[in-house]
Amino acid sequence: MSFLDLLKKNLDQIKINQLYRSIPSISAHAKKYISLNGSVYLNLSSNNYLGLADNEHLKKAAIFAIEKFGCSSTASRLVSGNFDIYNKLESTIAQFKHTQKALVLNTGYVANLTLLQSLAKDAVVFSDRLNHASIVDGILLSGAKFHRYAHCDIEMLEKLLKKETSNKIIVTDTIFSMDGDAAPLKEIVKLAKQYEAFVIVDEAHATGIFGEGRGYAYQECVSSDIDCHMGTFSKALGSFGAYIASSELVIDYLINNARGFIFSTALPPAVIAANLASINYVRKNPQLGKNLLSISDNIRQFLKKLGFDVGNSVSQIIPVILKTNDITLKSQKLLLEKGVFVGAIRPPTVPKNTSRLRISLRADLDENDLKLIKDAFVHLGNAL
Secondary structure, three states, X not given: OOXXXXXXXXXXXXXXXXXXXXXXXXXXXXXXXXXXXXXXXXXXXXXXXXXXXXXXXXXXXXXXXHHHHOOOOOOOOOOOOOOHHHHHHHHHHHHHHOOOEEEEEOOXXXXXXXXXXXXXXXXXXXXXXXXXXXXXXXXHHHOOEEEEEOOOOHHHHHHHHHHOOOOEEEEEEOEOOOOOOEOOHHHHHHHHHHHOEEEEEEOOOOOOOOHHHOOHHHHOOOHHHOOEEEEEOOOOOOXXXXXXXXXXXXXXXXXXXXXXXXXXXXXXXXXXXXXXXXXXXXXXXXXXXHHHHHHHHHHHHHHHHOOOOOOXXXXXXXXXXXXXXXXXXXXXXXXXXXXXXXXXXXXXXXXXXXXXXXXXXXXXXXXXXXHHHHHHHHHHHHHO
């Protein structure tokens, strides 16, 4: 069997298992309603949680930066790819997150990968089993010994911490991307103090929403007890890229050791300008996230009454757990019939037998949108 024959065999098996993926052709992507295959749907599948991807303040900032700086940074930050607005953005992030310093990286995936590759190599890492793939890949790339504790299982985490005497790092998402539930940060911080562990949190799906936009750690009043905060601009903040906020020591260490930072061309100036505008917008409108969480609770309670399994969601991400791939794909089509586009999530993105619809709500939904969502899920409940 040739190598290409092997690839075809593997791809055919993916199709048989109903796990085949293709890239949809979508227009008006940043809008609340999108066009897919010639039809218009309410988009409940993006991470544009605050609707800022189409915000006029962000667009004007990006356009101004293009006119002033051009389309590219043209080099890595350590060579000649650094402008004043990069420094201003990092200073603003540090103030926003109440840390000494911050560093901007090109994506959330790169941020986690390079952060853990740099910091974990001389430590034992303790990672929640449902952490994002970029966290797992970063740990693997570091070569560190690591333990994956059962999802949000504090008792298991403590048992594992007791067994190790080396430097310890605990890393967790704060809001989990496929379940919409929250990490027990207060308990994690307590264990970290007891067992002298360094704590890293991924606030990708909490930034801009929880804690007046500062994140779930801030809302839980443990932000100052977290050693390293990672967050993204590509979700609620409506732009692109990621940040790491921490102490001056940690950030300086990363600048000198983080390969994903050192060997990458810096983000385009237009993106940096939009990122800065998005943080300032959220700072001036801290109620946006609270409003979104109120909308989310409304929909979550409605789905529960219909008998759907929404797990332990406490956020704008609501899973409708349907278990099998075929029912999940069928359900996605039934919602499309009612004008609602929801992502169908299957393994390996989620564990086996937990295939689901992932509802991703946004702050600019109005009463008509909410009625459309509810009517669509009544239709789905009656059809299943």
